[in-house]
Amino acid sequence: MEGFFAIAAIFIALPWIIFHYITKWKTSASITQDDEVLLEELYNLAKRLDERMDTVERLVASDNPDFRPARLVHDSEIDNQQLRELEQMMAEKKGSAR
Structure with a gap:
């Protein structure tokens, strides 16, 4: 037994x-659907914060000619290309989900 x-x-x-x-x-x-939604929200938030940072840097630079932004390269083409690729992938994913 x-x-x-x-x-x-x-x-x-x-x-x-x-x-x-x-x-x-x-x-x-x-990755779950909720995770994808959260990632998309975080991406949109990061884009808005980046745009706000650009605006603040432009305002400070206009008031103070000695101001040097903390960023190494403003509005870098390499970064913009990566963002365009990411936005294209997100658009394709939304198109295929419908």
Whole structure:
């Protein structure tokens, strides 16, 4: 009888536990719809804050000619290209979701 429980534990319980946690791992590894919405909101917030920072820097620079912005490059083309690619990906994703 003890041998039966040992064999059952090895061939039934152990694989069941392993497959159970593999399934949990696979389902939790993907991004949820709520996460996508949150990321999009954070992206839009970051864009607005960047625009505000540009405005503040322009205002301060107009009042004080000695002011040097903390940013190394203002309105960098490399950054803008990456933002355009990201916006294009987001637009494609919205188009395919509808």
